[in-house]
Amino acid sequence: MIKTTLMVLAVISALLVTAFFIFQWFRPYYPYGWSHACDKVLMLALTRYSQDHGGAYPTGDETPEACLGQLCPKYAVAEVLCGKTVPAEITQQHLAAGNLLTPETCGWHYVPGLKITDDPQLALFWDKARLGHNGEQQADGSTAVFSVDGSTRYIAAKDWDQFLKQQDQLRRAQAPSIRTSPTDPPRHP
Numbered sequence: 001m002i003k004t005t006l007m008v009l010a011v012i013s014a015l016l017v018t019a020f021f022i023f024q025w026f027r028p029y030y031p032y033g034w035s036h037a038c039d040k041v042l043m044l045a046l047t048r049y050s051q052d053h054g055g056a057y058p059t060g061d062e063t064p065e066a067c068l069g070q071l072c073p074k075y076a077v078a079e080v081l082c083g084k085t086v087p088a089e090i091t092q093q094h095l096a097a098g099n100l101l102t103p104e105t106c107g108w109h110y111v112p113g114l115k116i117t118d119d120p121q122l123a124l125f126w127d128k129a130r131l132g133h134n135g136e137q138q139a140d141g142s143t144a145v146f147s148v149d150g151s152t153r154y155i156a157a158k159d160w161d162q163f164l165k166q167q168d169q170l171r172r173a174q175a176p177s178i179r180t181s182p183t184d185p186p187r188h189p
Contacts, residue, residue: 037084039127042108043146045076046124050116057124057148059112061100067112068125069101083107084131111171120149122170123163130157 141157
């Protein structure tokens with residue numbers, strides 16, 4: 001009986017030590033833990049929202065995160081809106097209390113004021129921490145960027161600054177047609 005107990009304890013200890021080392025090995029790859037706040041599901045929710053709002057994506061609130069929060073509960077749930085860096089429970093509690101999403105409760109970088117008919121090169125959203133599909137860091141530092149037409153492209157870390165400059169130029173060129181609300185009249189230069 002003592003031998004069996006010691007053997008079971010040795011096996012459990014070995015499993016715990018192995019699990020600890022596996023966790024430590026994967027930790028740099030998943031700095032916030034494994035997550036499946038699916039960017040594809042978020043894009044689907046944004047597409048459905050735009051279909052119901054004359055082609056416009058959520059806009060008009062005080063922050064981009066608050067605009068994205070307009071998707072809840074009809075189009076998306078807290079487990080998607082939290083992104084890959086914020087625990088879903090925090091986002092859920094925040095929304096359940098009737099609060100708007102904030103940078104602290106939403107891990108997505110969202111660009112409000114766009115429409116599905118805007119320049120397809122315009123980025124609609126990406127993960128703020130620039131993590132992979134399941135919350136992992138990519139070897140080349142790339143991140144998925146979703147555009148207004150629903151397409152996805154991966155931008156490598158070495159190209160990120162150029163990507164941001166290009167987006168700024170595209171938004172400035174588009175500015176007369178970008179509105180803060182679907183019901184606002186177009187801005188004129």
